[in-house]
Amino acid sequence: EDKVVQSPLSLVVHEGDTVTLNCSYEVTNFRSLLWYKQEKKAPTFLFMLTSSGIEKKSGRLSSILDKKELFSILNITATQTGDSAIYLCAVEAVRGAQKLVFGQGTRLTINP
């Protein structure tokens, strides 16, 4: 059975800290790994990763994938209170069909 595991499940840090969120997976027919941020309702897209070792960056956020060790990390530097959210990792595991297998999410709280 396809499985995605995120850690930690919950993290509380102070504004300005750097955080690293982890996502490991066990899936057959891996296609891509995606990171989403969920604040109130709709998860909003952050990154899609398909190749190992290529870092994707967007402002203070960055992410990288290791397809040999089957994990990805999401880094957030100089955190701000607006970064408080649930961060979801998902893996596309079926060729030709848009089906995502999600991890449990990491609830990140940034205290001022």
Add this chain to the structure above:
Amino acid sequence: KAGVTQTPRYLIKTRGQQVTLSCSPISGHRSVSWYQQTPGQGLQFLFEYFSETQRNKGNFPGRFSGRQFSNSRSEMNVSTLELGDSALYLCASSLAGPGLASDTQYFGPGTRLTVL
């Protein structure tokens, strides 16, 4: 471009009733996927439609069904509602079609269903 829209945003039903939720994808997107999100189980895949055909299905009972129309809008139906069906139902759309590379799914705001 307008994002993914879902209606209604909130719904309250009683056990045994049925419910229909609607999702309009981003213009030009032909794939629509449905997910159920609960505090205990997280986000779980229900099914995906492309060109009015169900391409993939998650592990949910037959009470959960869906369809897609020629304009790519999709509906999902839950019959004989149970208390455990209370959840946030999210739909996501993407461009992806047969043979295309992976494509990002964009989520709608969700429909919050409460079953009493």
